[in-house]
Amino acid sequence: MQDLWDSVDRYIEHALLRADDPLSSVQQESAAAGLPQISVSPSQGKLLFVLAKAMRARRILELGTLAGYSGTWLARALPADGRLVTVEIDPKHADVARRSFGRTGVSHLVDVRVQPALEALRQLVGEGAGPFDFIFIDADKVNYPQYLEWAIRLSRAGTLIVIDNVVRSGEVADSSSTDPAVLAVRQMMSLLERDARVTATAIQTVGVKGYDGFAAVVVN
């Protein structure tokens, strides 16, 4: 099925995305720098843009910058006085990302914080930052339950929290899994169900990134 999913994603990109978008260079530079090629796909990145723009997000938080691919899509959805705070633990990734934000012309909108996401979240709460309008969680999966808790604290009623990689080729449905990432995602899903502060769903996706999915959470 992967070949078919690839060809449909390529079709969607051809139909709805611009071939000359400077964002293509972000993926090329990221590969050349030897970074893992695990960013959201083009159609998924544009979905983040559509969601953030639809809700007129002015303050966006991202956990897991990598090369700045999803971050550029998110920054593009911001108004001129908007802000994207994006957190990355790996200084090499953060360097590539800063160059990406420069090439795509969004540097003035982006604050790259090079530190562990849990530390950044604690600091943001301490600084009285937020509330954020849109939060994209895409860093290490084992900390997803904690990221969710801090994200809710940095939210207001109506904040949209999108969480990547919650299906992982269907592994999430395996209640006997011992994979720490799967266990963490399952724990986060259970928190989402029980937590009266939020309402959540999750959607399976197929495409160039294989079989995976997003959770979408609105803060009540």
Ligand code: SAH
């Ligand atoms: N959002 C990016 C992809 C992120 S990949 C995109 O779609 O373009 C996950 C990133 O999270 C990697 O760059 C990894 O270095 C970073 N990461 C891993 N653990 C982290 C942590 N504890 N805190 C912050 N970032 C982390």
Ligand code: DHB
């Ligand atoms: C991985 C991480 C991601 O954020 C992703 O979208 C795909 C894969 C990974 O760590 O393998």
Ligand code: MG
């Ligand atoms: Mg991801």
